[in-house]
Amino acid sequence: MQTYNPITQEIVDKLKAITGPSYVKTDKDILVQYQTDYENDPQKFHMPEAAVLPANAEEISQIVKLANEYHFPITVRSAGTSLADGAIPVYGGLVLCMERLNKIIELNEEGMYLTAEAGVRTLDIQKEAKAHGLMYAGDPSSAESCMIGANLATNAGGLRAVRYGVTRNQVYSLEMVTPTGEIVECGGILKKCSTGYDLEQLIIGSEGTLGIITKVTVRLIPLPPYHFDVLAIYTDPRQALYMVPQLMKAGIDPTSVEYMDNSYVRDTADYCHYSDMPHYEDGIYVIITVETFREDELDTKMETVCNICEETGAVEVLEADDRIWNMRRNIQNSCELVSKVFLTDDVVVPVHKIAPTIEKIMEIGEDYPFQVKINAHIGDGNLHIVLCKVNMTDEEWAASVDKFHHQVYEYAYSVGGRLAGEHGIGAKKLQYMEEFTPSGELQVMKTIKRAMDPNNILNPGKLFNA
Amino acid sequence: MQTYNPITQEIVDKLKAITGPSYVKTDKDILVQYQTDYENDPQKFHMPEAAVLPANAEEISQIVKLANEYHFPITVRSAGTSLADGAIPVYGGLVLCMERLNKIIELNEEGMYLTAEAGVRTLDIQKEAKAHGLMYAGDPSSAESCMIGANLATNAGGLRAVRYGVTRNQVYSLEMVTPTGEIVECGGILKKCSTGYDLEQLIIGSEGTLGIITKVTVRLIPLPPYHFDVLAIYTDPRQALYMVPQLMKAGIDPTSVEYMDNSYVRDTADYCHYSDMPHYEDGIYVIITVETFREDELDTKMETVCNICEETGAVEVLEADDRIWNMRRNIQNSCELVSKVFLTDDVVVPVHKIAPTIEKIMEIGEDYPFQVKINAHIGDGNLHIVLCKVNMTDEEWAASVDKFHHQVYEYAYSVGGRLAGEHGIGAKKLQYMEEFTPSGELQVMKTIKRAMDPNNILNPGKLFNA
Structure with missing residues (x-):
């Protein structure tokens, strides 16, 4: 177990000298907001x-x-929307908040890129791009509140990754402060590069x-002017899932x-107070969005999509209206209707x-006492499993969750999967990371971490035991 | 200057015990083939x-x-097509040839991926994919001879990167032997992943x-059934170049x-013995390829491309036939008509x-005595400058090349460019890498290298001074 020195008054004074006294907080009433992120289990x-x-x-x-000088740990915090306990200061120490780095520095239309400080909200980047007829394609479900720097830190995925890729694929360059305190720029606004690591x-x-x-510089792309959203309703999950490969190859x-x-169809409809959703009782919803640059392309692609859905057994194929997307966006909130404590997983x-x-x-x-709910970005193999604690005791809950996760992760790894598609490992899955990552791969990661952060200052207790 | 131990008979015997005696070469007549790659300057x-x-x-x-035990350096060699002295054993020692790792292990149509040993030729991967109605999109100009592992090692680019990205963007996973001799798998057949570094x-x-x-696993994509190639001929290079942004935004x-x-138009036409190429005397050739999944899309896109070319000042817009691509493919060979020694650069x-x-x-x-020839993948900002030595003395040549490069690289860095888009740094540009890379960035690279390869065994004298 790593140990650190406490944050003394001397350190607090030095921090105040760096940022100005009003930007250093030590008052318990204020610090309490930093004890968790989207984690709901006290x-x-x-x-x-x-x-x-x-x-x-x-x-x-x-x-x-x-x-590094005084040996205390730093936990970086952006908007606190982590679903992996990523912003929780598991070793105490200092929380470093990114919210004041909130300026969009440049949008270059000719070069089709945008440079922003790390604390800019992802939504504001999307809006700024759109105002210039362009698109920032990164789109985590939490885009309204999350920040771009944290999107990079977790390689956030989201709803549009099937076509545009994940955050990793949107980034031209970044500026970082290394674990020893150097300011370093990496990357460039380049479509090709073979100039070092x-x-x-x-x-x-x-x-x-x-x-x-x-600081980050992300690519912007032309905004496709046309799009359609199809809602394909299935009653057999296998049919819904086996539709995906057909769609991807077309x-x-x-x-x-x-x-x-279906549990999500019901819970999100209830949460949104929509009383007349089709196949509320037995439907599995698959929402498919297609964007195009030409109107006629839209028609032929829509026809192809509808045909594929019907041929694979959809009981109804409709245009997906705003209500459907509103239900999708409230997936996380709707779980609160079922259980105060619930656990969102990402495989x-x-x-x-x-x-x-x-x-x-x-x-x-089926072998467990809790309710298991599944939603998935099935176009990119990423699924979210929510377990609802409801009235279980803490002990029952902890033991059965762990057992369930072992079974799920063992299966996922057996088919070439990984622990996290887009939420990251954080503190939540550190033990599973240690357990499931092949030792050679984990060893290389640790070698790099130890070389770059010899005092283990940055985000200890996250990812793996450094 | 790093020093190593010589390869003694004891080491040779141990190598023979590992691979079998016929796979260890010490005969000078055989070794001479490994003293260079595409480098033509003795x-x-x-x-x-x-x-x-x-x-x-x-x-x-x-x-x-x-x-590691005997402290001798290893230089990895694939097909020896490096244009950056990447396969030259600058510290002597052992050349490790990848050519026997030449098996395609699996093509999975459902999962749309291909797994191959690192020494498989890129062309064979392209062919295998095509035989299954799929495409491997990596396409370096040297695809006929180069090997897939080396494509990864240099992050090779090539002709189709505008649409499909570079080698980096085609890779799902790889197996490597680390600098200390561990076999480690990295990555997975995943569209999203947020599970460690x-x-x-x-x-x-x-x-x-x-x-x-x-070993590598690369993604395969649906093969677009339709394509067209346009040759737009300009006489003013500025008009040709300023066409690109219009095209990218459309x-x-x-x-x-x-x-x-124009020098390449002439030299490649001469090299290929084509006597009637349009605008041989004054033409700059821009070749544009577009692929589509639908035939009608082909027609409308072709119309758009032709309009953009004509509006930006092309003096002729034609269909690019096989001869044009043959000229393009013989760019490197055609330089031999001009000068026995020439230097290919990549910015x-x-x-x-x-x-x-x-x-x-x-x-x-204009200020230099050598001929400067330029071809470029202008859709992704990557240009190749060839300097022809002709009859210059070695001393004149070395001094003026170095001066020219400094001027070019200084300009490139001033606009956010880098030393190499696709050829890598190798031994050829190591000094420039040390000189032009911001010190913080270079320091991080060296920290990682030293941590992973503490004895500096793998490819010393490449990239930077480790």
Whole structure:
């Protein structure tokens, strides 16, 4: 178990000298907001000793150097929307908040890129791009509140990854403060590059353990003027799932392919107060979005999609209106109707394994006392399993969740899957990361972490035991 | 200057025990083939002390452990098509040849991926995919001879990167032997992943300095059934170059946008013995390829492309026939008509900076005694500058090449460019890498290299001074 020094008054004074006194917090009433993120289980909460809200990379650099000098841990916090306990300061110490790095620096229409500080909300980047007739294609479900730097840190996925890829695929370059406090730029606005190690790709997805991302430049793409959303309703999950490979091979290039099991259809309809949803009782909803640059292309692609859905057994194929997307967006909220404590999980498998994986998980779930709910970005093999605690005791819950996860992860790894498709590992899955990652691969990760962060200052207790 | 131990008879015997005696070469007559790659300047050649042709990852693992034990350097060699002295054993030692790892292991149509040993030729992967109605989109100009593992090692680009991205974007996973001899798999057949560091992206483009790639799994995509190739001929290079942004914003999604200056039009036509090429005397050729999934889409896109070319000042817009592509493919060979020794360079800049960059290079070139020839993948900002030595003395040549490069690289970095878009740094540009890379970024690269390869065994003298 790693140990650190406490944050003394001397350190607090030095922090205040760096950022100005009003940006260092030590008051328990204020710190309490930083003890969790989207984690809803109080057993997972941890209080930091202090929080700091720096203004820029230079201040962050000084803070990180201070942490190395006095040996206290830093946990980076963006909007606190992590579903993997990623923003929880599991070793106490200092929480470093990114919210003041909130400026969009440049949108270059000719070069089709946007540069922003790391604390800019993803939604604001999407809006800014759209205002210029362009698109930022990264689109995590939490886009309204999450911040772009954290999207990079977790390699956030989201709803449009089938066509556009994940956050990793949107990034040209980034600026970071290294674990020893240097400010380093990685990458460039380049479509090709073969000039040394691809550091930005190493940093993306490293969950703040290899550097604090302070600035990012993302690519913008032409905004397709046309789109349609189809809702295909199935009553047999296998038919819904086996539709995916047909769709992927048809050259349609869909933007989204979203799956909601029947429990979600019911709960999200109830949550949104929609009383007349089709097949409320027995329907599985698959939402397919296609975007095009030409209107006639839209018609022929829509026809192809509808045909594929009907041929694979959809009982109804409709245009998906705003209500459907509103239900999709409220998936997380709707779980609160079922249980105050629930656990959202994130697993990814090869796309052609998504059908047997969901079947297997449903089969595993039958042996457990909790309700198992599944929604999935089935176009990219990424599925979210929600377990609802309802009235179980803490002990029952902890033991059965762990047992369930072992069964699910063992299956996922057996078909080439991984622990997390888009939420990251955080503190939540650290033990599973240690257990399921092949030792050679894990060893290389640890070698890099130890070389870059010799004092283990940045985000300890996340990803793996460094 | 790093020093190593010589390869003694004891080491040779141990190598023979690993691979079988016929796969270890120490005969000078045989070793001479390994002293260079596509480098044509004998001053850059280096003889290895021995060469080994292992059969698989297990043998490579043992060889690498031996190198760590006896402290001799290993230079990995695939097809020897490097244009950056990447396969030259600059510290002598052992050349490790990948040619026996030449099996395609699996093509999975349902999962749309292909797994191959690292020494399989890229062309054979393209062919195998095509035979199944699929496409492997990586397409370096040297595809006929180069090997897939080396494509990863250099993050090879090529002709189709505008639409499909570079090698980095085609890879699902890889197996490597680490610098200390462990066999490690990185990545998975996953469209999303947020499960620890993205090691495969770190290894890709690391030019064999962080691991020897032994197996790769690449994505395959649906093969678009339709395509057209347009040849737009310009007489003013600026008009040709300023066409690119128009094309990129039109939602055409071109596969290739290739630029050949007039010297290349003449030399490649001469090389191919084509006597009646249009605008042989004054033409700049831009070749544009577009692929589609529907026939009617082909017609409308072709119309759009032709309109853009005509509006931007093309003097002729024709269908590009096989002869045009044959000329393009013989760019490198045609230089031999001009000069026995010539130097191929590779620079990348942001796409919207390609026009001023080419103008600037032509301007710089006017002050030098050698001929400057330029061809470019202008759709992704990647340009190749060839300098022809002709009758210059070695001293004149070395001094003026170095001065020219400094001017070009300074300009490229000033617009956000980098030293290499697709050829890598190799030994050829190591000094420039040390000079032009911002020190913070270079330091992080060296930290990783030293941690992963503490004895500096793999490909020393490449990329940077480790």
